[in-house]
Amino acid sequence: MLQTQKKQKFNFSLMKKTILIKSLIASFAIGLFGVDNSNDFISNDKNKSILLKPVSNLNDKQYDKFILGRSFFAIPWVEAPSATTARDGLGPLFNANTCISCHPSNGKGTLLIDNKSSRSLVVRLSIDSNNSIEHKMLLEKKSFIPEPNYGAQLALNAIHGIDFEGKVKIDFDELNVVFPDGEKQILLKPKYSLENLNYGPLFNGTNISYRIAPSLNGIGLIELISNEDILKNVDINDKNNDGISGRANWVYSNITKKQELGKYTWKASVAFLKEQIAGAASNDMGLTTTIFPDENCTSSQKACNEAPKPKDDIDLTDERLDAITYYLKHIKTYSAKQTKEYTEALEIFEQISCAKCHISSFETKEGFKISPFSDFLLHDMGEELSDGRTEFSANKNEWRTAPLWGLSLHEKINKEKPRLLHDGRARNFQEAILWHGGEAQKSKENYMNLPKEQREKLIKFLEEL
Numbered sequence: 001m002l003q004t005q006k007k008q009k010f011n012f013s014l015m016k017k018t019i020l021i022k023s024l025i026a027s028f029a030i031g032l033f034g035v036d037n038s039n040d041f042i043s044n045d046k047n048k049s050i051l052l053k054p055v056s057n058l059n060d061k062q063y064d065k066f067i068l069g070r071s072f073f074a075i076p077w078v079e080a081p082s083a084t085t086a087r088d089g090l091g092p093l094f095n096a097n098t099c100i101s102c103h104p105s106n107g108k109g110t111l112l113i114d115n116k117s118s119r120s121l122v123v124r125l126s127i128d129s130n131n132s133i134e135h136k137m138l139l140e141k142k143s144f145i146p147e148p149n150y151g152a153q154l155a156l157n158a159i160h161g162i163d164f165e166g167k168v169k170i171d172f173d174e175l176n177v178v179f180p181d182g183e184k185q186i187l188l189k190p191k192y193s194l195e196n197l198n199y200g201p202l203f204n205g206t207n208i209s210y211r212i213a214p215s216l217n218g219i220g221l222i223e224l225i226s227n228e229d230i231l232k233n234v235d236i237n238d239k240n241n242d243g244i245s246g247r248a249n250w251v252y253s254n255i256t257k258k259q260e261l262g263k264y265t266w267k268a269s270v271a272f273l274k275e276q277i278a279g280a281a282s283n284d285m286g287l288t289t290t291i292f293p294d295e296n297c298t299s300s301q302k303a304c305n306e307a308p309k310p311k312d313d314i315d316l317t318d319e320r321l322d323a324i325t326y327y328l329k330h331i332k333t334y335s336a337k338q339t340k341e342y343t344e345a346l347e348i349f350e351q352i353s354c355a356k357c358h359i360s361s362f363e364t365k366e367g368f369k370i371s372p373f374s375d376f377l378l379h380d381m382g383e384e385l386s387d388g389r390t391e392f393s394a395n396k397n398e399w400r401t402a403p404l405w406g407l408s409l410h411e412k413i414n415k416e417k418p419r420l421l422h423d424g425r426a427r428n429f430q431e432a433i434l435w436h437g438g439e440a441q442k443s444k445e446n447y448m449n450l451p452k453e454q455r456e457k458l459i460k461f462l463e464e465l
């Protein structure tokens, strides 16, 4: 008995050694030839905490940085001054006190909680330029003029002693769509009202844009796609005559102080992940950074301006901002397994031109393939999806092709179907397709004309992405 146990143990450690040698050889080969290392970054494991996991092969020092970044991302910030924590400086005005309040488990936000608008829906405010020098400068650097009393975003929360700015109420109008084969689908068109506006009425003619928090799946891999590869698909004048143009959003970067290719947000109006994080810290949480050093109080918000200040000038120091950026660049990416059903449905997806915008394959600078299902370019999606707001080159009808990877995780994380499109109006994938207009009108019609059985195959495929 004892002997067999010993023998088994011996065999086991021999096995471990062989595996170790094999993996050493494998990693040597990868180092030498740049062989596919996508498995380090990407997983097919549809698990509700997959986006919280680090990429494989971080060394101890890298893992420490990952954990540090995660803490600033996930642990609640508190109002200043606080003697007990390095995480003070929240607000004075803010929408949520952690990043994960709006990006649960690093996935996408929910639209409604108990039938009320959730904090994951942010409200962007802007007004027309009066052509003053001040407005011209704002247009150049920010691309929009913030509402004078409320600023760029409606704050649903504030620290003690300060009034929050307002709340959102959403109602819906029903629209009926009938397919050529008689199938019916009801679409919900949102109707918003802003309530409890504590700083008086909005400036006359204020533009209001509603945006739901997108999933952060694959967020670090986007920066691994070269600009050249994205710009290859630009077709401003629709030279190939397919009705789909695709434009780059050239945006001002507060990091490089020049025009850069925008890749992040629903309108691709931010160039770098780090800049997007600094923007989120400022707009969504009231945390200052060296990139956006001002508190988000407007000059007429007296109590906000006089609120107690934290000890340090900058709430999210460069070291902490870098740590969050490092964290988001090193979380695992989910990508669907390429099964037989996947390949068959992908063919339909390509046939009906979905893949012209939702590009299914890019090669990263590191040489491995990814499937974000986006071209990261702007497309005119028609009047129905317009938010009336311009952000750099993106005009009111234009949106960045929404990446589709990882949307299926939402149900795992939140036990409900994801609400789709920039304002979360679509309750399912079919509704999302039916809202497509403008450059995607033809593709939508192709979908509506598919036999029912093929439509179902396609929807199932989208639900698995």
Ligand code: HEC
Binding pocket: 073, 095, 096, 097, 098, 099, 100, 101, 102, 103, 119, 120, 121, 122, 211, 212, 213, 214, 215, 216, 219, 263, 264, 265, 266, 267, 273, 276, 277, 280, 281, 284, 285, 324
């Ligand atoms: C109040 C809700 C809210 C909070 C809190 C929040 N976000 Fe977001 N996040 C959003 C919304 C909404 C967008 C889309 C913005 C847009 O399109 O203009 C977004 C977009 C992003 C994006 C770009 C995603 C893409 O696909 O381009 C990143 C990255 C991001 N947030 C990171 C963060 C980080 C890091 C924090 C914490 C410092 C944070 N967010 C806090 C709501 C939030």
Ligand code: HEC
Binding pocket: 244, 266, 352, 353, 354, 355, 356, 357, 358, 378, 379, 381, 385, 399, 400, 401, 402, 403, 404, 407, 419, 420, 421, 422, 423, 429, 432, 433, 436, 439, 440, 443, 444, 447, 462
């Ligand atoms: C002309 C480019 C274009 C074509 C063609 C196109 N889409 Fe889209 N798609 C977009 C853009 C841009 C958005 C974001 C629109 C918005 O949020 O208002 C989007 C959003 C979506 C969304 C919602 C994703 C999310 O995160 O909420 C789904 C699902 C989708 N598209 C599926 C499809 C399918 C299926 C087809 C083919 C029938 C298709 N699209 C064709 C550009 C396109």
